[in-house]
Amino acid sequence: MKKTLLVVLIIAIAMGTVFAQGAKEDASAKGTKEIVILGKSMGNGFFDACFKGSEEAATEIGGIKTTYMAPPQATAEGQIEIIETLIAQRVDGIAISANDSDALISVAKKAMAAGVKVISFDSGINVGGRIVDLLPSNAELIGRQQIQLAAELTDYAGEVAVLSASAQATNQNLWIDWMKEEIKDPKYSKMKLVEVVYGDDAPDKSYREAVSLMQKYPKLQAIICPTTVGLLATAQAVKDAGKVGVVEVTGLGLPSEMKGYILDGTCRQMALWNPIDLGYTSTYILNALIEGTTKANVGDVIPAGRMDSVKVEKDGLIYMSTPYVFNKDNIEQYAAIF
Numbered sequence: 041m042k043k044t045l046l047v048v049l050i051i052a053i054a055m056g057t058v059f060a061q062g063a064k065e066d067a068s069a070k071g072t073k074e075i076v077i078l079g080k081s082m083g084n085g086f087f088d089a090c091f092k093g094s095e096e097a098a099t100e101i102g103g104i105k106t107t108y109m110a111p112p113q114a115t116a117e118g119q120i121e122i123i124e125t126l127i128a129q130r131v132d133g134i135a136i137s138a139n140d141s142d143a144l145i146s147v148a149k150k151a152m153a154a155g156v157k158v159i160s161f162d163s164g165i166n167v168g169g170r171i172v173d174l175l176p177s178n179a180e181l182i183g184r185q186q187i188q189l190a191a192e193l194t195d196y197a198g199e200v201a202v203l204s205a206s207a208q209a210t211n212q213n214l215w216i217d218w219m220k221e222e223i224k225d226p227k228y229s230k231m232k233l234v235e236v237v238y239g240d241d242a243p244d245k246s247y248r249e250a251v252s253l254m255q256k257y258p259k260l261q262a263i264i265c266p267t268t269v270g271l272l273a274t275a276q277a278v279k280d281a282g283k284v285g286v287v288e289v290t291g292l293g294l295p296s297e298m299k300g301y302i303l304d305g306t307c308r309q310m311a312l313w314n315p316i317d318l319g320y321t322s323t324y325i326l327n328a329l330i331e332g333t334t335k336a337n338v339g340d341v342i343p344a345g346r347m348d349s350v351k352v353e354k355d356g357l358i359y360m361s362t363p364y365v366f367n368k369d370n371i372e373q374y375a376a377i378f
């Protein structure tokens with residue numbers, strides 16, 4: 041009798057332990073999911089807007105804590121350091137706008153092996169270093185449109201230069217390749233792309249590079265900046281040089297930052313997509329991956345709240361929509377949003 045009681049007791053204790061462990065696992069599975077939006081660099085309004093979208097999605101989904109992080113300068117090394125820390129902290133997911141498409145692969149693999157869901161957005165990591173890559177729009181479309189915008193401003197003639205972000209930035213480099221392709225079209229035969237320079241998404245360096253371009257090419261007709269940081273700095277440099285209307289400024293700009301320059305004619309037109317939507321959609325994708333409701337196989341459709349849904353294409357690419365073009369007629373309306 042006593043023996044039976046002891047056996048029952050031992051079984052009960054063992055089961056209790058099992059139940060307790062089960063409860064602990066359930067709690068962590070259902071607990072707050074920690075995700076990080078990792079931008080290219082601090083102080084960039086574009087990523088602040090992306091993070092706003094992430095916060096919006098996190099609130100809608102519930103049970104997600106989202107944090108914005110970025111290195112002081114737009115370097116791969118700075119991002120690698122942060123990712124190492126995030127692996128140690130065991131966050132659940134990271135959405136990265138990469139400063140280098142290859143340099144982050146190894147640390148991103150390490151993160152994924154540790155159970156962290158890693159995606160890239162805005163500026164991609166190559167296949168192998170992320171689960172999916174969320175692109176704001178088709179790279180070809182963005183690149184070709186940059187040349188078209190400059191051509192319209194310069195009557196399809198004259199010297200143009202490109203002032204980009206960092207030399208390794210995945211997104212800008214892709215767009216620049218398409219710009220070089222577009223300008224080969226005979227309709228641009230009177231236009232010449234004289235140089236591509238890099239402001240590293242740093243306002244002061246971008247400003248200095250814009251000044252140098254104007255000095256080096258006295259006949260320069262336009263500077264194309266496929267970076268919000270570069271465009272803002274270039275508009276100021278052209279204005280300070282008294283070259284408004286002489287050197288046209290265009291590219292990809294945040295309406296809230298560029299409103300004044302659009303209205304005063306320094307930058308008569310520019311393009312961009314909605315960065316809030318980009319951060320918002322990244323957060324929905326990360327949540328689905330963490331929850332295990334998708335493995336992001338080609339053809340998978342991932343629900344994305346007010347953005348409806350997104351579809352995983354070949355190589356894990358996900359595309360959003362076409363960029364908007366901003367000018368003095370619509371800038372005020374968009375400047376109030378992002």
Ligand code: RAM
Binds near residue numbers: 162205241269
């Ligand atoms: C800068 C960044 C970002 C890019 C925008 C257009 O803010 O380089 O990656 O998408 O410009």
